[in-house]
Amino acid sequence: MARHAQPKTPRRGVLFKAGLGVTAAGAAVLGAAAAAQAAAPGASVPLPVDSLTRTDAGAAGAGALAGVTHGLGPLTRLQLDPLAKTGVDPLANGIGTQVADFKPVGTDLVTGHLTEGGAVADLPVAGPLTQKLLP
Template sequence: MARHASPPTPTARRALTALATAGVALGAGAATAAADTRPAVDVVHTRPTSLGHIDPQAGVRVLTAMLPYVTGPVAGLRPNPLAGTGVDPLDNGLGTQLADFKPLTSKMVTGPVAQAPSVGALPVVGQILKG
């Protein structure tokens, strides 16, 4: 009667898989090294190519026309989702007063962001988003 070989153990199977993977990696590395034997391109002696008749203003016009469509969904988002809650970090303020000058507070900067109903309502950002 013919004797059948027993199936390999999990450890032997892992070792064979690792050996096969290493062999494939070495073969791929050797093939890549052999394929890259061509000389490098001499950048100094190449001729410049012409881009043709390209109008740079056309690209700018397309980008500015496309801007409201790309930024439109962002304009409706709330800039401060915590506004009106007890944990609003922009509701805090820090101020100082020097001599008899008008007091300066950080609420001058955080106020428009904290009170704005949407990103489009912010003073500078809203103008940019509308195009």
């Protein structure tokens, strides 16, 4: 429908206002429930900061490092080129040349790992580095 032929009062505005009203009502109900739970007589009161024990920095660092390595480790196995092994992969178009008796040189040396569906761990230089840093 052309812009000039649209009705002056579209229904979409009414639905938008109704959605905002439902969202605001839900937020008010959830906020009231949270406040009522916080004001419950059996709720625990947080301790003052000076009564807390000291944090073991070594254990906290080891836990953070373990979380990062286990969180980022699977990323090294993800396929880098989403179009790999398809007929429309632009990196699969290689060009090469050979001069005299020297070894042929081409772009497939650089893009070959990616067009075969390789991940970061499969790359020649970055792969061993990521295997040392991330499990």
